[in-house]
Amino acid sequence: MTKVTHVSVASLDGISAFEEALFCEFRAANPDLTSPYFSPDFLKAIAPHTPGGMLARFHDGDEIVGFFAYQKRGQSLQPAGAPLADYHAAVMKEGYGPDWSLLLSAAGAKRLEFNGLIGAQGLDRAPIVKHRQIVDLVDGFEAWFASQKARSPKYFKNLGRCTRNVAKDLPDLTFDWTEVTPALLDWVLDLKIDQYKRSGMHDVFSCGWTRDLLKSLAEHKSTGASLMAGVYRRGEELVAAEICLLDGEDLHFWFPAYNPAYSRYSPGLLLTFDIIRHAAKLGFKVFDFGSGGEAYKTPMTTNGPLCYEGQVGQALALPVKNDRLQRAWLSVWRRAHIVRACEVSIKGRLLACWRLVERAHIRARARLVTRPQQSAA
16 A cells, blocks of 8 residues: 655645545545545535534645544544544545554644544554444345344334334324424434433533534535435424435434434334335435444344544553453543533533533442342342
């Protein structure tokens, strides 16, 4: 593989027409980069709203041979748009791989953090390996449905039962494939914020810029990196919605939400299935659920291309080999990664850290309460 000689960096919104054409050329040569996150339209839409957003150019002499969009947080680099962007990669000319050490030097940083990196070239330590969870309709919707039903009959039996319950109890429920309006976006994000509070997860929308980024994408009307949503309604009442990121024949499931009053009907599960069925008729071929390990994804999906989680450079690591402590450290690192990505003010970071400590204290107390009960049982 040919080596990169140096890296230059500039503002994320400074890409020229010539560079955009190169970016598209490099992307088209790599089938793993078909996600909407690698559309130049995605980068252009998020650039004005991403604090510290930069675009690195990898060079071989005078020739640009690759790009990487990132945001700087103190001494750490993260992919641009983190934690909202599920996938990221160095978009390189064929025959070249990224030199992350040159990027760190050019950016004045000590480490690069990633969770969803496509391509393992240039990593200086073993990452956590994941699979993208996808629905591939290359053979059509009916063939996919028959195959998945044979693999997970209980899941699809439950899907049928939920469908019958909805038909009986909610005959006025309607499905719509619609643009993401400001009102719909606010409805989904407000429900996500409630979910974060209940689960103790960090609220990724309290910082402001992440919400603005999504509003920008919703307003961005193009064939690449646009937003659409599948929606359930009863008259004027919103029951469930899932915001999707689109590019060409690829659809990325992004932000689902539903009214908790309807939880007994599993509206999120039904809506996802209806989106696949409807979008298949519109010509979409690949539906990406991300690389998280949520149980609901498995019966619908198969393993897609690999992606990676980890760090490059001066890593933030726990200097012990105990498996339990390593798992705990990984959980803390992931939460801290999200906090660093979202909170660009000292006040925001301090408040987030306090909530993290508070959540750990609550969980520790809960474990102390349950242990005597388990012993007595």
